[in-house]
Amino acid sequence: MTEEDGKTQGMKVLGILDIHNTPCAREAILHGAAGSVAAGLLHFLATSRVKRSFDVGVAGFMITTLGSWFYCRYNNAKLRFQQRIIQEGLKNKVFYEGTDLDPTLKKTGDK
Incomplete structure (x- = not known):
């Protein structure tokens, strides 16, 4: 592992798989x-x-x-999907906060 321009090169397995930069490779x-x-x-x-x-x-x-490898990658993909859903929800909460479309406000009306 040599340093070139401040970057460290990762260790490659069989010359193709960089195990330092590839998620789940080292553990697998x-x-x-x-x-x-x-x-x-x-x-x-x-x-x-x-x-x-x-x-x-x-x-x-x-x-x-x-x-x-597949188990770890599946769990990582599932986690990224959940994070994306949470980020969208937070973005919508900030966007709709204080408006009539805010789902957290309880609407009181005559029925």
């Missing part, structure tokens, strides 16, 4: 690493087959990484 890779070790080790302890255990570990890495 760490979860994937733990998942691969767990899956490979459990398969090795159960079967004592080294090559197959390695393959299971790689598959465990891919599945755990992608699962963690």
